[in-house]
Amino acid sequence: MSDTVSTSSPRLAQFKLVLLGESAVGKSSIVHRFVKDSFDDLRESTIGAAFLTQTIALDNNVTVKFEIWDTAGQERYKSLAPMYYRNANCALVVYDITQPTSLDRAKSWIKELQRQASPDIVIALAGNKLDLESERSISTEEAQIYANEEKLLFFEVSAKTGENVKDTFKAIAEKLPIEEKVSQSQRRRQRNIDLSRPSTNEQGCSC
Numbered sequence: 001m002s003d004t005v006s007t008s009s010p011r012l013a014q015f016k017l018v019l020l021g022e023s024a025v026g027k028s029s030i031v032h033r034f035v036k037d038s039f040d041d042l043r044e045s046t047i048g049a050a051f052l053t054q055t056i057a058l059d060n061n062v063t064v065k066f067e068i069w070d071t072a073g074q075e076r077y078k079s080l081a082p083m084y085y086r087n088a089n090c091a092l093v094v095y096d097i098t099q100p101t102s103l104d105r106a107k108s109w110i111k112e113l114q115r116q117a118s119p120d121i122v123i124a125l126a127g128n129k130l131d132l133e134s135e136r137s138i139s140t141e142e143a144q145i146y147a148n149e150e151k152l153l154f155f156e157v158s159a160k161t162g163e164n165v166k167d168t169f170k171a172i173a174e175k176l177p178i179e180e181k182v183s184q185s186q187r188r189r190q191r192n193i194d195l196s197r198p199s200t201n202e203q204g205c206s207c
Contacts, residue, residue, distance in 0.1 A: 011061060013182050015090060016066075019031060022101070027092075029128070030126065033165045049069050058173060058178070088117060089121065090124070092168070094106065095128070096129050097156065098137055099138075107146065120177070122153070124168060124171065125146075126157050127143055127155070131160045131161050153168075153171050
């Protein structure tokens, strides 16, 4: 029987995702909506970074597992960010559609990622607090034009209602090099199988 894993078998690909953005734009709320499908109006600011995981099933019989690093947005933690986005496969940069300066800060994070993160990193820009449409100060068009120029995925979401949150993570997952990652995982499993087999000594003993 072949040890090769059939392409029809369920497959798992694991990726590191980092969240960046100004403090209070709702990064943690977006993650908790995605991971736990919950929302807390009184969520405290993240200190340093928080780590969560979540899986999402795609249409091609692949499950993507995100290892999510939710970084703090306060300026005093900025120097820690490279530790979290280093070797990240993807990044979700968040701004608040009701706070004009938050988009400028998001642009700054995106420039930093483009300079210092992996050249293959998938970057998504998300405007949060879509439920506060009446307080909007950043137009969809402005952010979309910027995202197009920088070749970013772009979504507007509401962590409070859940609108577009799962779609955002699914779109990120679909942009990732899934087949390459699955193949690497299969090769590692194959090596583990080979290592676990008892070695055979084919030379006869001339006792």
